[in-house]
Amino acid sequence: MSAPFESAWGKLARHARIARAYASIGIVRRAQFRMEFFSQVVMDLVFYGVHVLLFEFLYRHVDSVAGWSLADVRVFLGWLFLSDAFMMVWMSHAWMLPEDIKNGNLDSVRTRPVQPAFLYMFQKFSLEACVNMLIALGWLLWAVDAHPRGWSAFDLPLFAWCVLLCWMGRAAIMALFATVEFVLVNGELSRVLNLLAVDVNDHPLDIYGRRGRTLLLYFLPLGAMNYAAASIWLGKCGPLEALGLSLFVPALLVAGFALFARMFRRYESAMS
């Protein structure tokens, strides 16, 4: 049972323990040799391959897209893959939210003294997606190394911060989309929004013009998932905006999870 005045550090430690438990359950679930393990790895490889081929073929005919060179886009794709792999490792269960709300399966989440968005969405750790995370990281490191900007040991803290931003942005957006399900039950809107987000966000947001970029980065903040990290790393945004994004994305995560917790109060068991 949680203490009534538990410190922030204590809460964080408790959530970390739960994440560790989820991870061990996920590993046990995949302890058996099964075809599904490979099918998920291959699926993500196809996802990576289609995106890479798309830009490699396109850049045979164009010089740049919205000011992004091929080297820039390769780095951008690295951040996209990393963000996607994070979702596949930790948050794939969010996809089941529409059914779980309809069928009244969230009672156990309601009764636990833990942040509900974390408890629900992080429950299905995927070992196979860890393989994809390694592949995504490999691609990103290769693209970063091959980029004319180059990098040195001094860039490591920035790189680590961008990775964190990327993951926080993905978690924030998924939590925000999930809240829609509590308002419009039966619409499966969180799924549709997630699919739309992938389509809209798998290219640099600059293709939508200055206003479109602002809209998609700060108001429908899809750019928090990977564009923010990519543009900070590549210096596509000024130092002031980089600082602003560094504050905005964590704030978005807190807001997304808080909103999920608030909307979760609307949930009624078994659609009563």
Place this chain on the structure above:
Amino acid sequence: MSTVAFEFARGPARLSRLVLRAAAWELRKVAAFRAGFWLKEVFRNLARPLVMVCVLMSASGLPQGVAGDGVSLQHAVAYMVVVALLEKLVFHDRCLDLSDQIFQGYVTKYFTMPFPYFVLPAGRFVQHIVLQAAIVVPAWTVLSLVVPAWCPPPADWSSAAMALCLVLLGSACFLLFYFTLHALAFWLDVVWTTLVMARMIALFCGGMVLPPMFLPERVQAAFAWTFPWWTVAVPVQLAAGSSEARADFGRGLATLACWLAALSILAAVVWARGRRRYAGSGM
């Protein structure tokens, strides 16, 4: 599927009536989800091609007129706009829920009913085509009047008819393809990964991700052996009045007919074997 053949022998008219009845009920079902209806049915498959239009419009180095390799900004954008329309007619894997029904043991009830299960997917196919055609035709008409340079109308009636013929045949191939993949749930614990993977490959092979003019010749030649290529990439060019695509119509028809026959057999075999394996209480 063998039951389908039997039912057809008993009376194709009865089976057709059943399919139409199923389509009518499916239409009522999708129309009932109001917000979901707009997002899933009206805006289905629109985002990706339109994002590609934004990519092309913001690219520098694309010639305004047709370059030596056939690439031009206007051609590429017009291609993607028509893709956004025609792709809506292509059957989508999320129109089926067979794998979920197998996992949960719900297909049992269909085995006891006096009609083959395939009537339901066929009903969904008809519903999908009717609903999406009702969206595509007015949208194409309005767009071709307002922005004819970016969304040209079909070159002539015969081109439009040929394009429609290929799209419908190809869409039926997609139905059988996705049906077969869903039916793999009789053996596999997870099918969605296979479906997503297949969808991504099909979209790329069908010229729905990148206009074919950007693809190297060899890649285009390889894709021409697959049904997605003839389902969207060629019909879009046919509608635009391309004489090359018109000359290829016969080959496209033959390719799609072969795929349709092969996928029908594959779907029948997978379904029959899966039924034998099915225990009735979910997998």
